[in-house]
Amino acid sequence: MSGRVIVITSGKGGVGKTTSTANIGTALAKNGARVAMIDTDIGLRNLDLLMGLENRIVYTLVDYIQEKCKLQQALVKDKKIPTLSLLAAAQTSDKTAVTAEQMKDICDKLKEDFDYVLVDSPAGIEQGFQNAIAGANEAIIITTPEMSAVRDADRIIGLLEANENIANYKLVLNRVRPKMIQSNDMLSVNDVTDILSVKLLGVIPEDENIIVSTNKGEPIVNMENARAGLAYNNIARRILGEEVPIPDFETPPPTFVDRIKNIFLTPVKI
Amino acid sequence: MKLLDRKITTKINDMISDLVATCSRVLSTEAKVNEEASYDSKDDAKNRLKLVLMHDRSQLTPCQMEQMREEMLDVISRYVEIDRDALDLCLEAETNTIALVANIPVVRAKNEEEIQNNIENVQEQLQEEVQETAGVQEDIQQEEAQEQPGHS
Ligand SMILES: Nc1ncnc2c1ncn2[C@@H]1O[C@H](COP(=O)(O)OP(=O)(O)OP(=O)(O)O)[C@@H](O)[C@H]1O
Ligand SMILES: [Mg+2]
Numbered sequence: 001m002s003g004r005v006i007v008i009t010s011g012k013g014g015v016g017k018t019t020s021t022a023n024i025g026t027a028l029a030k031n032g033a034r035v036a037m038i039d040t041d042i043g044l045r046n047l048d049l050l051m052g053l054e055n056r057i058v059y060t061l062v063d064y065i066q067e068k069c070k071l072q073q074a075l076v077k078d079k080k081i082p083t084l085s086l087l088a089a090a091q092t093s094d095k096t097a098v099t100a101e102q103m104k105d106i107c108d109k110l111k112e113d114f115d116y117v118l119v120d121s122p123a124g125i126e127q128g129f130q131n132a133i134a135g136a137n138e139a140i141i142i143t144t145p146e147m148s149a150v151r152d153a154d155r156i157i158g159l160l161e162a163n164e165n166i167a168n169y170k171l172v173l174n175r176v177r178p179k180m181i182q183s184n185d186m187l188s189v190n191d192v193t194d195i196l197s198v199k200l201l202g203v204i205p206e207d208e209n210i211i212v213s214t215n216k217g218e219p220i221v222n223m224e225n226a227r228a229g230l231a232y233n234n235i236a237r238r239i240l241g242e243e244v245p246i247p248d249f250e251t252p253p254p255t256f257v258d259r260i261k262n263i264f265l266t267p268v269k270i
Numbered sequence: 271m272k273l274l275d276r277k278i279t280t281k282i283n284d285m286i287s288d289l290v291a292t293c294s295r296v297l298s299t300e301a302k303v304n305e306e307a308s309y310d311s312k313d314d315a316k317n318r319l320k321l322v323l324m325h326d327r328s329q330l331t332p333c334q335m336e337q338m339r340e341e342m343l344d345v346i347s348r349y350v351e352i353d354r355d356a357l358d359l360c361l362e363a364e365t366n367t368i369a370l371v372a373n374i375p376v377v378r379a380k381n382e383e384e385i386q387n388n389i390e391n392v393q394e395q396l397q398e399e400v401q402e403t404a405g406v407q408e409d410i411q412q413e414e415a416q417e418q419p420g421h422s
Contacts, residue, residue, distance in 0.1 A: 147318065150319055151319065151323065151326065154323050154326060154327070158327070181312075184311070185310070187316060188312070191312065
């Protein structure tokens with residue numbers, strides 16, 4: 001059985017595509033899947049940094065395309081998880097070094113050996129995006145609850161809809177701040193899924209630990225008890241087919257007084 | 271003694287009115303601040319987004335909106351006299367639907383004869399246009415072909 005090729009894309013830059021690729025990839029592998037991650041952001045590669053693999057890269061995607069190495073040689077194994085690999089983007093070449101056909105070819109080859117091929121897409125809707133989706137059958141759209149990011153996500157959804165190779169796509173809402181949603185100063189999870197009329201794969205809270213994890217080159221799913229890490233792990237489990245409910249970020253947690261009230265209001269069974 | 275009393279009362283009165291003035295000034299600004307804080311900025315975001323996405327998705331350019339406006343004006347003015355500059359055409363988001371809203375101030379209704387004349391004129395014009403259309407369509411196709419590479 002061949003693997004699933006999932007592109008992670010957003011339209012707007014800086015909303016968390018690379019962070020999501022690193023963490024979903026790591027979480028899937030930790031759950032026992034064989035995973036390859038491809039960084040297609042040629043000239044602006046980052047996925048290697050987030051994975052802490054920057055010193056191990058010898059060959060890149062572009063080297064493979066220019067036949068300087070075999071695909072196996074360009075795949076860098078993760079430090080801890082042997083079933084997790086990274087195909088890095090070239091930092092020096094420019095975007096024209098890769099065509100959509102070549103990308104599709106690479107995805108087709110990788111899905112023979114891996115259960116999941118995650119493709120980290122560059123921002124925008126130009127050639128880099130077209131290359132990233134070329135070999136994909138599924139898509140994860142990342143957005144934040146900000147107007148400009150949501151608008152760009154809508155544009156991406158339109159393009160994915162028109163692409164017959166993409167069988168399904170789902171949304172990940174990143175950098176959610178429950179307190180701001182509760183005070184009605186941030187679009188809520190429901191607002192965003194309503195506006196975009198798209199299925200939700202998961203919600204990632206704003207989490208300072210992500211900066212710490214990036215500093216260390218250690219995906220946040222490897223940190224214990226980090227909220228964003230738990231959320232990414234839940235997303236991986238949903239991709240694997242498990243039913244994991246999405247926690248409610250809209251209603252404020254019960255206050256002390258509420259809890260006391262509840263004690264008195266709960267009917268007592270005799 | 272009485273004089274002093276009078277003086278004190280006026281002073282006290284002045285002071286009270288001063289105080290009231292100050293208080294109401296402070297209170298009114300405070301009320302304003304509260305009003306702003308309690309206004310839900312996300313509702314604003316949601317409404318603006320719905321509208322902008324409507325435009326994005328409908329793929330109507332501002333130029334096409336303008337053309338639609340002109341065409342509607344032509345049709346309507348066959349039947350009633352309207353203030354052409356005052357026609358306001360826009361997309362509006364309601365709770366669940368998006369509506370095309372036109373506000374058309376009517377100056378005067380036209381009579382039967384005028385309407386009939388207008389319609390006949392239009393029919394003649396249409397016949398002429400049909401002959402021209404073929405040419406125009408070719409132009410459009412050529413333009414689109416030229417635009418394509420820039421879009422992708
Ligand atoms: N949930 C979060 N909480 C806090 N910070 C976050 C979160 N998600 C992402 N960030 C931060 O946002 C920044 C951008 O993230 P990232 O590089 O993953 O985005 P991107 O979409 O890949 O960007 P680009 O479009 O440039 O490729 C990073 O500094 C990252 O640490
Ligand atoms: Mg990135």
